[in-house]
Amino acid sequence: MLKWIDVIRFATTGNPDPDKKIIKTNEEWQKLLMPEAFRVTRLKGTERAHSSEMCSIFEPGKYACVCCGTLLFDANEKFESGTGWPSFTQPVTENAIAYHKDVSYGMVRIEALCNTCDAHLGHVFQDGPQPSGLRYCMNAVALKKVESNESKATFGGGCFWCTEAVFTLLKGVTKVQSGYSGGKIANPTYREVCSGMTGHAEVIEVSYNADEISYADLLRIHLSTHNPTTPNRQGADVGTQYRSVIFYRNETEKKTAEEVIAEMQSVYQEPIVTEIAPLEYFYKAEDYHQGYYNNNQQQGYCQAVINPKLKKFRQLFKSKLKDNQEQDLSTNG
Template sequence: MSIQEGIEVATFAGGCFWCTEAVFLELEGVNSVISGYIGGKTIDPTYKEICGGETGHAEAIEISFDSGKISFGELLEIFFATHDPTTINRQGNDVGTQYRSEIFYHNEEQKKTAEDYIALMTAEDTFGKRIVTKISPASKFYEAEDYHQNYYNDNKSQGYCSYIITPKIEKLKKVYKDKLKK
């Protein structure tokens, strides 16, 4: 994949990819967000296989962003503010290894930034519990099925969206209004 000057990729797993995708699509400097699967052993996994928990993959998002408008560190800040990094293989009622908290770095700078960010939050006891977010090298990212892409924006009235995702978006708009697309 040819990357333009200043355009970088970040890959995060923070529970249901519908939730994480919806959050990052709102941010100025984010060009695209793709929902998919990463970190497992199954080649070309399907959603049904992922739900079984045997693939080793996490539901994740791949973010293309303009580092001149938003930094990897700012993306990390929002990642940690919009999911629970203290629960192993769980986000709310979503339970299983596919819902783990993990940062998949694309270069040594991203790795160091993620390590430093977690170290700082640990030292400050930000969450009052141990942070369990893993930091791993990015492996092959498999794009999820079409119906998972832009899921929240296409299904806002669906129960899961209105009860789980909408409050995250409202928090984002309140706390990070200076980082949102105009």
């Protein structure tokens, strides 16, 4: 999660590298864009406050740069700032936005640009909601809404190396990230979470296409691939950071979680103790935790703990696997 100190660092010492760079002349952009979009994005203009209905649109989806189509923001990070311009708390990726110091009009501000094509989007301020405290104040005309069927689910069931390895194999799952949620401090480190003092659980954030796999099925798989009857423990991993938990984003998800737990109780002799709690924020774990199993398959923990879990998972949920994952684990060593 980016915070104000990160924005200042980028604006001062250099921005992250974009995935790609698109360069055109103003004449070329002018042929592609509507006049107001050209004025704002290429000539660094500002649209009139409250001039776009985008300020009051909060449906699921994503927002892309009107010039080059690069994805910039997710509707889940959009909030009502009362300023008259669409406002977001975070970009979709750390390198989606470039930051420049802007000293125009007798003020010192941080300008936000598309990191792909250098389109002027707006400015970033440090008066947004916690935990990031950021407000990306964007010109609506610089953005275009992109419809998306992608949804997100967040839950934990022990070491996130295991849970990430499992859910990466599922049909309909587009991305899995390991991280932390449910604790008392912002941007916790792995060492802090492992101390058990922050209250965070090791969790995964699953991005999935709801047309291909349902939230309920994700929860059934979650409750079937760890032991939801042992409080604050999964095998040899002991502590609140290893608790079984489902973090819901809305009341519909909460109700579904309650129904699936009641349904799955018949599978277990002991009571299911999985916590159901509202998601406040998902903090992405350090880079070396991401894709841990795929990057470290010969490591002892992967061989002894994750491999057997994956083999059992493949047998139980063969019909849910991506087409290229249906082979038995043993064929992969």
